[in-house]
Amino acid sequence: NAGVMQNPRHLVRRRGQEARLRCSPMKGHSHVYWYRQLPEEGLKFMVYLQKENIIDESGMPKERFSAEFPKEGPSILRIQQVVRGDSAAYFCASSPRGAGVDPLHFGNGTRLTVT
């Protein structure tokens, strides 16, 4: 079974551009989570989605950030008008029944650098 797949692995954007991060969950997993990690820090929760629904976006900045998990295709984390403070590693995780029931399985992340 393939694990959680994220692409691209590395993404460089100039200030003001848009960043699109993709995540394909493990087969059979309908629960998707996005986390952000700054260097030397832990992972911070951003958003939790199930197919076509945002369940919890309490960790997502109110502006410029959005996430979706369409019926078909990968989950997308979109950052508009990026700023240098958005530079971080973004990790996607998936689970078959949710974080309170099963451990989350993580991808290897997308490292976003804003120049």
Next chain:
Amino acid sequence: GESVGLHLPTLSVQEGDNSIINCAYSNSASDYFIWYKQESGKGPQFIIDIRSNMDKRQGQRVTVLLNKTVKHLSLQIAATQPGDSAVYFCAETTGGGNKLTFGTGTQLKVEL
């Protein structure tokens, strides 16, 4: 707010020794705890989990201990190997929770 934290940011051990990584949590409602290992350039990798109805759980070379009285979690690694060098995170949630909350991590360094 509620948070999960670790006591030691860096732990150095000799190859072959046992390692103990500690974690304190403050959310008394947490009932599901997970340890992850993160190697450089990779995502967190599941090691072992434990629910609040247990005090101890063992895996292959790893043991997790949960002390609900003092809200303390530990990960024990037996016969530590160079491949165990990584950052270790504890994470917690509630049974009906929507997310895992991660601690800040402990860097484990294995010296030959």
